[in-house]
Amino acid sequence: MLQPPVFGKVQAGMAHNELRKDYLLNRWVVIATERARRPTDFAKNKTEQPKTVNCPLCPGNEHVTPPAMLVYLPSEGGIRKDKEQGDFRSKNWLLRNIPNLYPAFSPPKDADDSKIMKSRNFGYAVGHHEVLVESPNHTDHPANMELGQLVLVVNAYKDRLRDLSQKPYVRYVQIFRNHGLEAGASLSHAHSQIVATPFIPPVVSDEMEASRNYHKEHGRCFFCDLIKQEAQTPRLILDGGHFTVFAPYASVHPLEFWIVPKRHTPNFLSLTKEETEAFAQTLKTTLKALKDLVNDPPYNFGIHLAINKDAQDSYHWHLEVYPKLAIWAGFEKSTGIYINTVTPETAAQELKKTIQQTPTD
Amino acid sequence: MLQPPVFGKVQAGMAHNELRKDYLLNRWVVIATERARRPTDFAKNKTEQPKTVNCPLCPGNEHVTPPAMLVYLPSEGGIRKDKEQGDFRSKNWLLRNIPNLYPAFSPPKDADDSKIMKSRNFGYAVGHHEVLVESPNHTDHPANMELGQLVLVVNAYKDRLRDLSQKPYVRYVQIFRNHGLEAGASLSHAHSQIVATPFIPPVVSDEMEASRNYHKEHGRCFFCDLIKQEAQTPRLILDGGHFTVFAPYASVHPLEFWIVPKRHTPNFLSLTKEETEAFAQTLKTTLKALKDLVNDPPYNFGIHLAINKDAQDSYHWHLEVYPKLAIWAGFEKSTGIYINTVTPETAAQELKKTIQQTPTD
Numbered sequence A, B: 001m002l003q004p005p006v007f008g009k010v011q012a013g014m015a016h017n018e019l020r021k022d023y024l025l026n027r028w029v030v031i032a033t034e035r036a037r038r039p040t041d042f043a044k045n046k047t048e049q050p051k052t053v054n055c056p057l058c059p060g061n062e063h064v065t066p067p068a069m070l071v072y073l074p075s076e077g078g079i080r081k082d083k084e085q086g087d088f089r090s091k092n093w094l095l096r097n098i099p100n101l102y103p104a105f106s107p108p109k110d111a112d113d114s115k116i117m118k119s120r121n122f123g124y125a126v127g128h129h130e131v132l133v134e135s136p137n138h139t140d141h142p143a144n145m146e147l148g149q150l151v152l153v154v155n156a157y158k159d160r161l162r163d164l165s166q167k168p169y170v171r172y173v174q175i176f177r178n179h180g181l182e183a184g185a186s187l188s189h190a191h192s193q194i195v196a197t198p199f200i201p202p203v204v205s206d207e208m209e210a211s212r213n214y215h216k217e218h219g220r221c222f223f224c225d226l227i228k229q230e231a232q233t234p235r236l237i238l239d240g241g242h243f244t245v246f247a248p249y250a251s252v253h254p255l256e257f258w259i260v261p262k263r264h265t266p267n268f269l270s271l272t273k274e275e276t277e278a279f280a281q282t283l284k285t286t287l288k289a290l291k292d293l294v295n296d297p298p299y300n301f302g303i304h305l306a307i308n309k310d311a312q313d314s315y316h317w318h319l320e321v322y323p324k325l326a327i328w329a330g331f332e333k334s335t336g337i338y339i340n341t342v343t344p345e346t347a348a349q350e351l352k353k354t355i356q357q358t359p360t361d
Helices: A147-165 A202-218 A222-230 A273-293 A330-335 A344-357 B147-165 B202-218 B222-230 B273-293 B330-335 B344-357
Strands: A018-021 A028-031 A070-075 A078-082 A095-099 A117-119 A122-124 A128-133 A172-179 A191-197 A236-239 A243-246 A257-261 A299-304 A318-323 A337-340 B018-021 B028-031 B070-075 B078-082 B095-099 B117-119 B122-124 B128-133 B172-179 B191-197 B236-239 B243-246 B257-261 B299-304 B318-323 B337-340
Touching: A070 A147, A095 A147, A128 A147, A147 A172, A147 A191, A147 A273, A172 B330, A191 B330, A202 A222, A202 B330, A222 A243, A222 A257, A236 A273, A236 A344, A243 A273, A257 A273, A257 A344, A273 A318, A273 A344, A299 B330, A318 B330, A330 A337, A330 B172, A330 B191, A330 B202, A330 B299, A330 B318, B070 B147, B095 B147, B128 B147, B147 B172, B147 B191, B147 B273, B202 B222, B222 B243, B222 B257, B236 B273, B236 B344, B243 B273, B257 B273, B257 B344, B273 B318, B273 B344, B330 B337
Parallel strands: A028 A337, B028 B337
Antiparallel strands: A018 A028, A018 B122, A070 A078, A070 A095, A095 A128, A117 A122, A122 B018, A128 A191, A172 A191, A172 A299, A236 A243, A243 A257, A257 A318, A299 A318, B018 B028, B070 B078, B070 B095, B095 B128, B117 B122, B128 B191, B172 B191, B172 B299, B236 B243, B243 B257, B257 B318, B299 B318
16 A cells, blocks of 8 residues: 655665655666766767758648647737637637648547457557647747747647547547657647547556555545655755645656645646746746756656546646656666666756856846 | 457447456456557657666676676586686676676575565565576677577576576566557666566466466466467468467567467476477567567566466466557556557568568578
């Protein structure tokens, strides 16, 4: 059964590396301090990104992408949201959400397709796979985006989550972002991706089961307890009004951090206007600190959330940022044990210092 | 409960990508045929490997490495195995096994250290971390190594497994190989790594639990059944006297393949001389086919095995090869669902064809 995590300290001159287990998953990490690297050791000269000729996501090239299902347009006194139909393609957009040209998951085409699972180990990848073009400006990434634009991005996440989660064959919606070629971003134009799946993916489902057990045992949400505890450790990065940011105890990635809302809610559909702005600000501040600390490293982030009814009390949405500063090799892939050469405590202190040294907008 | 796997066929013009689940693990893959890539599309011009000046693993530089714990030396009428002591460092070696200079896991230093797990989520990384220098020749990788040398490598795996598995604090021994910079090989000299851990790692432990359940239900080893079934599918690559090679049904890596012994045995300590040679030959043949097919791609391989008593009947050792031809990005890391753009059926046919076109030694 789950217990509140023990917060081990890395001690100088310790005989062995620490072995730490994730809060909820059966996933272990060796904090390999003998290889001790300071976070800034990861800063490297950037490989020249190949020049993008005729980026398909840039304004003017709307005709080479599938028609958007959602476009934000400037409008008198605010934003107009258009759902595009047929071959009409809006210009002058602030943000647009389009189907992925090579979708991993695709909508059911006929009644039979919605019978997704054919056996316990075989089915069809029924769902959705979308690309959210975050800005008309090619290089307008969250770390350097105007706050107002990032608020639009978060609102678009909400719009798409609301729409996709109502479809009868959708059980989960994974919102994620790949930044930089080495983190799998095949297009360099600022974008996120949204994938709707016909079952709850293993990582999320394992987290849900463990947090459901914790809730049964303690009568409280695991994440609500966690942020209170982590706020008392050197792993704390930012403790704002609405969000707590920390480097998790068993970080598997160097400089990994999580953004967790203080208010218990299984997903972000109920975010208020104030919370939405606070979330955008927190995301921008922390991603900018990561960019400044290690010279704009590649990273992935993913939002974990629950839309299923049986996880409303026990699951708590959050965003996990995974800087891509190490390679998972034969050991990690064979065992499911990871090696992290930066302690989360050091990572948090360095990110915190970087934030404090940065003038706010 | 486990059932024998269903062998779905990828059908041309199918409405959706296939969703396949691993034989034993709760791990899913989308076979994304719409992005359809032929295996040879992955062949790329190699990034120039930085020239190795004074490689620490090359002969003549034994003094910059820790003393070996095992050295194979040429001897009249065969091989002499030396266990090195103190600062003595043999020259003219055929193969040497040394401690990793930056070990993730390290031996207990006093009695107290052997109390490894301090709580359910915290402990010390007690164990071993070794580097097996496979040949005095810097570029002597298994795909192009003399068969006799590769037999020595397999024998050294056996020697180290026998030694490490007898230590009271060791519960698992992970033998693996990283090939190429992009697959995490920080040294380009031909080498494998051996890590002994104080608990059975999550991936292996999950496999063991599932195969134990299968054994309870069916009275047979899952892997014994599996190789008979896979031999009847287009995923078969090689069906030799002692080993079956196939691309697994739910391959998460493009061109992934597994080498599974036909004789049931939980680990390879009991391999006969003939089986050892057959294993070396199978490894060489298949890795050479991978090298020839996609221009010497980076890869990882890992040996899965059991040394624990409660898995002797139900677990069956094998080697898994993971070519590094794709990037696991935000979707994979957030969900535990993988996307593979090459069907295992295509992968197997191409590897099989490459083997058939290659003259044998």
